Amino acid sequence: MIKIVYITKRGKQISEQIKKVLDYFYYENKVENIKDFKINGDEKGFIFIMATGIVLRKFLDKIKNDKFKDPFVIVCNEKKELIPLLSNHLGRGNYFSKLIANHINGRVIFTTATDVNGKIGIDELSKILFLETPKRKDILKINKKILEEDINLIVPKHWKIKNLNGYKISYHDKYDVIVDNKIKLKPLRICVGIGARKNIERYKVFWAIKKGLFLRSIPIWRVDAFATVEDKKDERGILETINKFKKPLFIFKKEEINEVYKKINLEKSEFVYKNIGVYGVSEPASILAVKKLTDKNYENIELLLKKFKKDGVTVAISTEQ
Known part of the structure; x- marks a missing residue:
């Protein structure tokens, strides 16, 4: 369940637009006024149509727990500018921000270094290509390295990938993905x-x-x-x-x-x-x-x-x- 939370009348209008996008893509969602909003603990993500400060002070500590398991948190202002705030990669906050922005004539404002520099971190790569989740130490290592240079990426030969920002792509006969010549990630079936x-x-x-x-x-x-x-x-x-x-x-x-x-x-x-x-x-x-x-x-x-x-x-x- 993705919860869309608003305060103002304009916020409600934007919430309904976002709901239409999520409905079209068959993502379970619910629009709530902040007065009725409650965190159940099983949400896939949250989209708050309000000031970032409200979300940080009032809700974030109740949502964040583990980088690998947290639901995404997106803040959207009344100009339809979406800021992925939490769990941008593994939780797919970036994905939902871009999906929504593309369909409501909005704009995404990125804050993480890889995204700002147009690179795809290894944690986001794992979601784009449906791979097993990388180890914490590998995420830190690769996402830092990719800011300075393109990294070797070896994928199965039948995968039709030509370009991925931050990677030099080559192919092999095995059914594994190799990042930086040594990090092996298993494709999920x-x-x-x-x-x-x-x-x-x-x-x-x-x-x-x-x-x-x-x-x-x-x-x-x-x-x-x-x-x-x-x-x-x-x-x-x-x-x-x-x-x-x-x-x-x-x-x-x-x-x-x-x-x-x-x-x-x-x-x-x-x-x-x-x-x-x-x-x-x-x-x-x-x-x-x-x-x-x-x-x-x-x-x-x-x-x-x-x-x-x-x-x-x-x-x-x-x-x-």
Whole structure:
């Protein structure tokens, strides 16, 4: 949950604009007046439409705890200038600031050295490329070094990366990312679950997947696998689309799909259950695909994009944590 907090009438107007952006990108959010605002402790981030001083004095000490786990904090003034204040990289404060600014005709004011100098720190790199989180000592070392020189970055050869500010990119046959010739970061597995009505057209599956990946800024080359339920194993629209993407497609049994609903609190559809015997397809299928590739427990798998519907197709995206 992302909370958007305002004080003034103008602040409320900007809050509603921000909410529309987050709604479009399927990020759970809520607008609150400062009088009603409470910190629950499970928020993904906070966007305060008010003076920085109010946030620093009144709320920041109640939010900050650990650089690696803190939710992001963004302050926005009434000129739509957004300042990422806390957890800019690992918490994705920078990402949300830029996303919002681009859609409300706003501007981002950066304060961290790497961002001000147009460089991508290793901690932010890990979020952009969906990598495991770097160690604290490596973040400090690389982010200091990158201000003075470009750093070697070695990525898998099928990754279509050409330019990243602050890095000299080369490729290898391994499925690891190497930073500065010695820091190895494991790419997190990303899987897309697909559900669709019977006899769905291929182009509808294709564009639903593309839209889902767009919503989470994931290029197709970064996807490791697709997944669906056994009832869809012969669905031509799905099979032909996945074949075009040249990615593996995992087929899961109904019993496996329903087992996920016993372990995780996912939205259930009685309509889908009456038709094919499961409460949903895309969300549990994406989770099972990640589990299959990583053998991670359910609590270590994150649903990046909840069920997204488009033209008779449902798409969900999961990754390991």
